[in-house]
Amino acid sequence: MTEKDHFNQAMLDFLQASPTPFHAVAEMSQRLVEAGFVELNEAEAWHLEPGGKYYVQRNQSSLVAFVYGRSPLLDTGWRLWGAHTDSPCLKLKPQADLENKGYRQWGVQVYGGALLNPWFDRDLSLAGRVHFKTTGGEHRRCLINLERPIAIIPSLAIHLDREANNARTVNPQTDMPPIVCQSTEDTDLNSLLLEHLRQTGHSEAGEILDFDLSLFDTQPPAQVGWRNEFLASARLDNLLSCYVGLAGLLDAGDTTHSVLVCNDHEEVGSQSAIGAQGPMLKSILQRIAGTHENFERAIHRSLMVSADNAHGVHPNYVDRHDNNHGPLLNAGPVIKINANQRYASTSETNTLFTAFCGACDVPVQQFVIRSDMGCGSTIGPITSSALGVRTVDIGVPTFAMHSCRELAGSSDAHGLAKVAEYFMACETLPEV
Numbered sequence: 500m501t502e503k504d505h506f507n508q509a510m511l512d513f514l515q516a517s518p519t520p521f522h523a524v525a526e527m528s529q530r531l532v533e534a535g536f537v538e539l540n541e542a543e544a545w546h547l548e549p550g551g552k553y554y555v556q557r558n559q560s561s562l563v564a565f566v567y568g569r570s571p572l573l574d575t576g577w578r579l580w581g582a583h584t585d586s587p588c589l590k591l592k593p594q595a596d597l598e599n600k601g602y603r604q605w606g607v608q609v610y611g612g613a614l615l616n617p618w619f620d621r622d623l624s625l626a627g628r629v630h631f632k633t634t635g636g637e638h639r640r641c642l643i644n645l646e647r648p649i650a651i652i653p654s655l656a657i658h659l660d661r662e663a664n665n666a667r668t669v670n671p672q673t674d675m676p677p678i679v680c681q682s683t684e685d686t687d688l689n690s691l692l693l694e695h696l697r698q699t700g701h702s703e704a705g706e707i708l709d710f711d712l713s714l715f716d717t718q719p720p721a722q723v724g725w726r727n728e729f730l731a732s733a734r735l736d737n738l739l740s741c742y743v744g745l746a747g748l749l750d751a752g753d754t755t756h757s758v759l760v761c762n763d764h765e766e767v768g769s770q771s772a773i774g775a776q777g778p779m780l781k782s783i784l785q786r787i788a789g790t791h792e793n794f795e796r797a798i799h800r801s802l803m804v805s806a807d808n809a810h811g812v813h814p815n816y817v818d819r820h821d822n823n824h825g826p827l828l829n830a831g832p833v834i835k836i837n838a839n840q841r842y843a844s845t846s847e848t849n850t851l852f853t854a855f856c857g858a859c860d861v862p863v864q865q866f867v868i869r870s871d872m873g874c875g876s877t878i879g880p881i882t883s884s885a886l887g888v889r890t891v892d893i894g895v896p897t898f899a900m901h902s903c904r905e906l907a908g909s910s911d912a913h914g915l916a917k918v919a920e921y922f923m924a925c926e927t928l929p930e931v
């Protein structure tokens with residue numbers, strides 16, 4: 500196995516173990532703890548040691564991990580890597596139980612800008628967080644992941660909709676409820692959840708109080724292509740960038756003040772206590788800096804890399820890209836640029852990122868949206884405007900963004916991880 504294969508396999512294992520942001524944060528936390536990072540409680544006093552490694556979670560779904568570097572913070576600033584833990588998906592409604600023609604189904608909310616067609620005819624499972632009361636009356640919470648296929652959204656046969664290939668649209672309220680089982684008395688959602696909890700080490704579970712549960716496709720991530728040129732998986736947007744940032748942080752040593760921030764709620768606008776528009780990152784950086792003046796001095800020596808996947812130019816739809824800015828899979832990370840500040844990149848930060856890629860022998864590409872199309876956005880402009888930190892928006896090129904099966908090149912994440920490590924270990928930023 501080459502180093503790249505090894506990296507990709509470990510990343511695909513992470514993707515499979517992380518069907519929800521809760522699981523992604525748990526998986527990242529486990530790797531951080533194994534590497535000597537210590538969890539901090541935001542409600543308590545912190546005593547940070549030079550060379551110390553720490554992390555903070557909020558809501559079990561957003562995470563900030565940082566090295567309190569040995570070099571003086573005011574001389575070097577922070578090297579920040581940002582990504583998001585959430586992906587578009589189908590979430591169960593609070594009162595999810597539906598019954599129709601003898602079938603048990605679940606009502607779902609569409610989370611974020613999901614591409615809905617790929618969800619049909621998939622073997623779906625369920626994962627997320629459940630709050631319950633024990634038979635003794637205590638409140639508990641746990642993460643669950645059923646792993647096995649327990650639901651499916653069958654397509655309507657073409658014979659019953661002759662226009663299916665020309666004109667089928669998807670109504671999220673009426674077309675998306677999955678079929679779970681033949682309906683009997685004990686197949687309401689609470690009964691099924693209690694049955695699952697009791698079978699998986701929570702024999703004390705007495706009553707379901709609340710949950711945050713999502714459906715996911717059980718097909719495992721895979722290397723695809725005649726020579727394994729591609730990686731196919733759900734949630735490449737944006738767990739790929741979380742994993743790459745984590746790998747960079749773990750390898751960056753303890754000299755530089757490096758920070759990994761992985762926010763939930765990016766796909767729904769970032770405005771929450773744990774989203775990029777909330778105070779989480781700023782509050783942590785201010786506590787690291789100690790005083791307001793130190794924070795301001797450090798932030799002006801800092802750089803943020805906001806990593807989120809980019810759109811590769813799809814060979815069947817080349818007209819959806821500007822002719823001069825069509826990123827290719829396996830041709831390196833993409834710097835994302837938008838004159839209207841949908842991306843935070845500037846010519847200065849682009850030059851810095853290009854220099855990091857050059858130092859790592861990794862090629863780099865550029866993306867701008869066609870001038871007659873609307874542009875997406877990332878946590879880059881939000882974090883950049885909240886902190887006043889110089890930022891570059893980048894990401895690996897992918898196809899099928901927001902599908903439940905996305906596609907990336909098998910060289911790009913590995914190349915970007917080298918750049919992440921180089922950047923997060925970089926004590927002095929070059930003058931540009």
Ligand code: ZN
Pocket residue numbers: 583736737765807808
């Ligand atoms: Zn994204």
